Amino acid sequence: xxxxxxxxxxxxxxxxxxxxxxxxxxxxxxxxVIVVKDGRPLLEDEQLEDxxxxxxxxxxxxx
Amino acid sequence: xSHFTGRRAAAKCSICGAPAVARVPxxxxxxxxxxFMEFIERKVERVLRRAGALRRGARLLAAVSGGKDSAAMLTxxxxxxxxxxxxxxxxxxxxxxxxxxxxxxxxxxxxxRVNNIPCIVLDLEEVLGAPVxxxxxxxxxxxxxxxxxxxxYVINAAAVELGADYVAxxxxxxxxxxxxVKMFLNQDLAAIAKLGPSTESIDSLAVAxxxxxxxxxxxxxxxxxxxxxxxxxxxxxxxxxxTPIEERVKExxxxxxxxxxxxxxxxxxxxxxxxxxxxxIAGIEDWDIQQxxxxxxxxxxxxxxxxxxxxxxxxxxxxxxxxxxxxxLAAGLATRNx
Numbered sequence: 001x002x003x004x005x006x007x008x009x010x011x012x013x014x015x016x017x018x019x020x021x022x023x024x025x026x027x028x029x030x031x032x033v034i035v036v037k038d039g040r041p042l043l044e045d046e047q048l049e050d051x052x053x054x055x056x057x058x059x060x061x062x063x
Numbered sequence: 064x065s066h067f068t069g070r071r072a073a074a075k076c077s078i079c080g081a082p083a084v085a086r087v088p089x090x091x092x093x094x095x096x097x098x099f100m101e102f103i104e105r106k107v108e109r110v111l112r113r114a115g116a117l118r119r120g121a122r123l124l125a126a127v128s129g130g131k132d133s134a135a136m137l138t139x140x141x142x143x144x145x146x147x148x149x150x151x152x153x154x155x156x157x158x159x160x161x162x163x164x165x166x167x168x169x170x171x172x173x174x175x176r177v178n179n180i181p182c183i184v185l186d187l188e189e190v191l192g193a194p195v196x197x198x199x200x201x202x203x204x205x206x207x208x209x210x211x212x213x214x215x216y217v218i219n220a221a222a223v224e225l226g227a228d229y230v231a232x233x234x235x236x237x238x239x240x241x242x243x244v245k246m247f248l249n250q251d252l253a254a255i256a257k258l259g260p261s262t263e264s265i266d267s268l269a270v271a272x273x274x275x276x277x278x279x280x281x282x283x284x285x286x287x288x289x290x291x292x293x294x295x296x297x298x299x300x301x302x303x304x305x306t307p308i309e310e311r312v313k314e315x316x317x318x319x320x321x322x323x324x325x326x327x328x329x330x331x332x333x334x335x336x337x338x339x340x341x342x343x344i345a346g347i348e349d350w351d352i353q354q355x356x357x358x359x360x361x362x363x364x365x366x367x368x369x370x371x372x373x374x375x376x377x378x379x380x381x382x383x384x385x386x387x388x389x390x391x392l393a394a395g396l397a398t399r400n401x
Binding site: 004005028029030032033034036040041043044045046057059060 | 073074083084093131280281284285286297298299310313314317318327
């Protein structure tokens with residue numbers, strides 16, 4: 001996965017596979033980020049699949 | 064008997080049933096792209112309407128940094144003002160921060176272009192004869208503080224010269240919360256008085272400010288910019304401090320919001336209704352409004368802070384010169400439009 005704006009690439013192992021778990025594992029609140037997969041913003045309770053490649057935008061930066 | 068597959072059906076929009084892209088827990092809504100954008104535009108329209116800015120012939124100068132907030136603001140403004148006869152003009156200031164500034168300018172011009180909004184670009188290094196960070200160094204002040212002072216001055220000067228009725232700034236709800244919490248922590252309650260959704264104009268000295276994204280959270284602003292395909296630059300300014308207090312406040316508020324949805328929107332709405340109270344605390348009616356003797360714009364003393372800064376660091380007060388440069392740019396814009 002890719003984290004913006006710092007352009008950090010990382011891999012995260014998840015238990016439930018929910019977007020919310022991914023966000024929390026990276027130390028963010030769901031209220032502060034947007035996770036996008038194939039150009040579509042995901043909801044917090046959506047399920048990710050093994051090998052999914054997503055982009056996480058930190059909202060509190062730039063702009 | 065139904066078969067449990069372990070996967071839930073994709074969430075649907077609460078309004079039309081289309082696939083959802085956003086949850087808005089404080090409003091108990093799940094929205095598709097179209098209805099999320101309309102939800103945000105209603106918030107923006109409310110701010111404009113309450114400030115009296117949605118009237119035929121009004122001219123709005125939008126400060127465009129090239130980031131997500133100005134991108135979201137521009138697109139929302141373009142869509143809302145289309146049917147109201149309000150004119151929107153963009154203004155981008157080139158700060159001279161190397162590749163970051165070059166990319167910001169490209170994004171700002173592109174965001175204006177896709178929205179069919181004319182964009183005035185002013186290169187600060189060119190007009191001041193020194194980059195912002197060099198002026199800060201000479202003034203022995205932090206870059207952010209000097210950059211903020213210069214931007215505030217030039218944006219207001221541009222609005223006066225362009226005959227704008229309002230300046231639209233891209234501050235979102237999280238920005239406003241972070242600024243006002245910081246002001247509260249510093250017990251600078253008077254400063255909070257200036258952070259309502261709009262301020263008043265002072266004839267030929269200062270143009271009213273509008274904050275169209277006042278009730279739009281940072282996440283909503285980013286999502287709106289993404290969904291509307293408005294070009295924006297998602298990068299940190301190279302001069303940003305490692306962790307500004309404002310960012311700590313935002314992180315804290317986002318954790319609270321996740322556990323208690325509605326905290327941020329309640330804060331912002333109560334702040335809005337308490338602004339008159341803060342104005343009383345600040346004694347705004349008793350403020351001495353003066354005109355800068357060098358440039359003729361609003362000042363708290365004989366000379367405004369921008370003219371004092373440039374006199375001290377560049378050898379001469381630059382306010383009057385900046386106003387002239389903007390007048391020429393504005394004349395160019397008028398010719399292009401005619």
